[in-house]
Every structure is written in C-alpha cells, then in structure tokens.
Amino acid sequence: MASLPRHIRAAVTLACALVLTFLTFPASAAFAHDTLKSSSPAKDARLSSVEEIELEYSAGVKFPFVVLHDAAGKEIALGKPRLDGPKVLADVTQPLAPGAYVIAWRVVSSDGHPIEGEIPFNVKGSSSASPTGESPAPAGQSAVQTTGAAAGPSAAAGTAASAGVPGWIWGALAGLVVLGAFVLIRTSRRGRDREEVDAD
Numbered sequence: 531m532a533s534l535p536r537h538i539r540a541a542v543t544l545a546c547a548l549v550l551t552f553l554t555f556p557a558s559a560a561f562a563h564d565t566l567k568s569s570s571p572a573k574d575a576r577l578s579s580v581e582e583i584e585l586e587y588s589a590g591v592k593f594p595f596v597v598l599h600d601a602a603g604k605e606i607a608l609g610k611p612r613l614d615g616p617k618v619l620a621d622v623t624q625p626l627a628p629g630a631y632v633i634a635w636r637v638v639s640s641d642g643h644p645i646e647g648e649i650p651f652n653v654k655g656s657s658s659a660s661p662t663g664e665s666p667a668p669a670g671q672s673a674v675q676t677t678g679a680a681a682g683p684s685a686a687a688g689t690a691a692s693a694g695v696p697g698w699i700w701g702a703l704a705g706l707v708v709l710g711a712f713v714l715i716r717t718s719r720r721g722r723d724r725e726e727v728d729a730d
Contacts (some may be wrong), residue, residue: 563719564639565590567616571633571651572601578654583608583633585618591637628655667674 534586544725570584571577583596594611596618609621698726 556574561647563641564591564637564644566635566644566647569649571649573649573651575651576654580622580651580653582622583620585635587616587618587637588683589640591618591639593638594620595636596620597634598622599634600627606631626653628653637650653723675723 565588566585567588568586571580571583583598585594585596591613594613596611597607598606598608600606606626607623609623611620613619616637617632629652631651633649633651634646635649636644639645
C-alpha cells in the first residue's frame with residue numbers, strides 16, 4: 531500500500547474506518563433494547579380468573595399491541611391497550627373459561643426498535659377445592675404479579691426476536707463499501723491519466 535499515491539491511500543483508509551464504525555455500532559445497539567420486567571399473568575401461571583393484563587418494561591415504550599389467544603388459536607376480545615409509564619395495560623372484557631391461553635405482545639422500544647414476545651398461562655376450573663384439598667386462591671390474588679425472575683423467559687424471547695441488526699444499517703454499510711471502491715477506482719484512473727499526460 532506504500533507504493534500507492536497519497537490520495538488513494540487516504541481514500542482507502544477512510545473507507546476502512548467507516549466500515550469498522552458501522553460494524554461496531556450494531557453490536558452496541560442490540561443491547562439497548564428495552565425488556566419486559568414483569569407481567570400479570572406471569573409466564574406459566576395457573577389462575578382462577580384474569581380481569582386485566584399488565585406488562586411492565588424496563589423503560590417507557592410506544593405503540594403497544596396485545597392479543598390474547600386460547601389453546602385453539604381463537605382470539606379473545608381485549609380492551610384497547612393503554613400506556614401507564616413503563617406499563618402496558620389491557621382489560622380482559624369477558625370471563626375466561628378454564629384452559630390454556632397465550633398473550634402475544636409487541637411494542638416499540640424507547641430506542642425505536644420493535645420488540646415482541648409471548649406469555650402462556652392457564653385458567654383453572656372454578657371448583658371449591660383443588661385435587662390436593664387446598665382451597666383456591668382468593669379472588670384478589672388471582673392476577674399474580676411477577677418480578678423479573680418469573681418474567682425473564684418472556685423478556686428474553688422478546689429481546690431475541692428483535693436483537694437482529696436492522697436492515698438499514700447493512701444497507702448503509704454496503705453503500706459505504708461501494709462508495710469506497712468507486713473512489714479507489716476513480717482516483718487510480720485519474721492517476722494513470724495524469725501519468726499519460728505527463729509522458730506525452
């Protein structure tokens with residue numbers, strides 16, 4: 531590279547620096563996504579009833595989308611999701627029959643990237659006693675609140691689903707590579723043309 535003209539070396543150095551910058555940026559940005567800290571219902575919880583879905587994130591989010599499905603994939607009607615600081619709340623507008631359910635959520639993280647995840651849970655039957663003879667949980671405790679330990683898998687799923695490098699970054703990187711190659715070719719041609727002119 532020492533034999534190349536100074537302006538060509540400068541162009542190549544600039545292109546390499548820009549490429550390294552864009553390769554380093556996505557790795558740090560992937561860790562900036564918000565995560566789901568807790569949820570009610572909790573992942574794999576067994577509840578007597580559910581009247582409201584509550585999702586709490588590590589920071590404020592935007593454009594919440596929450597859907598509830600039963601085991602057959604049928605969508606259960608919910609109230610419009612609403613924001614309350616870092617929380618997303620959605621009312622369950624009808625009693626849930628005993629069975630398995632899945633909450634699917636999607637929000638836009640505070641860094642502008644969408645994140646999503648799923649939270650499975652079960653609704654128990656309304657019998658007066660459980661098979662082990664224990665009394666069912668009081669109605670006021672049916673919507674179990676969880677902390678990061680219980681909701682961790684769902685948060686990890688949401689982060690993993692969105693931790694990929696955004697397409698625009700790869701597009702910009704490809705554009706820089708093409709630009710660097712163009713500058714290199716053009717400057718080398720100009721150098722040859724000047725040498726031919728000087729020779730004449």
